[in-house]
Amino acid sequence: MGxxxxxxxxxxxxxxxxxxRRKKTIFTSISLKRKSDCEQMIEAMRQNxxxxxxxxxxxxxxxxxxxxxxxxxxxxxxxxxxxxxSMKKAMDDVLKxxxxxxxxxxxxxxxxxxxxxxxxxxxxxxxxxx
Numbered sequence: 001m002g003x004x005x006x007x008x009x010x011x012x013x014x015x016x017x018x019x020x021r022r023k024k025t026i027f028t029s030i031s032l033k034r035k036s037d038c039e040q041m042i043e044a045m046r047q048n049x050x051x052x053x054x055x056x057x058x059x060x061x062x063x064x065x066x067x068x069x070x071x072x073x074x075x076x077x078x079x080x081x082x083x084x085x086s087m088k089k090a091m092d093d094v095l096k097x098x099x100x101x102x103x104x105x106x107x108x109x110x111x112x113x114x115x116x117x118x119x120x121x122x123x124x125x126x127x128x129x130x
Contacts (some may be wrong), residue, residue: 002019002021002026002094002101004016004101006106009031013032014037015029027078027079029076053068054068060113063080
């Protein structure tokens with residue numbers, strides 16, 4: 001399975017990544033101005049997956065990566081891969097899991113888990129022990 005993760009960049013713009021269930025990023029989108037732009041692009045990618053173009057590339061370091069585009073416009077860039085096989089597997093995973101990928105939004109909260117109610121104040125504990 002795959003999951004889309006929407007986050008906010010330091011410059012205030014939004015992006016999404018497509019990650020495996022093992023929490024490994026396959027690709028990251030371009031920067032977008034609004035969270036709704038991310039949602040619209042995800043939906044467009046789902047509906048037009050057969051029309052997306054995958055361009056294989058090699059970095060100066062020798063690492064492999066691919067770009068996903070539509071109509072000549074780059075939508076996303078993959079992570080780096082060491083082998084053609086691993087890159088091909090990631091591309092196959094995109095084709096297989098992208099249409100059903102769940103969307104998780106981490107753009108609003110920096111820390112999504114609430115603090116524990118029984119959280120211990122370590123400074124208070126240290127003072128009483130002295």
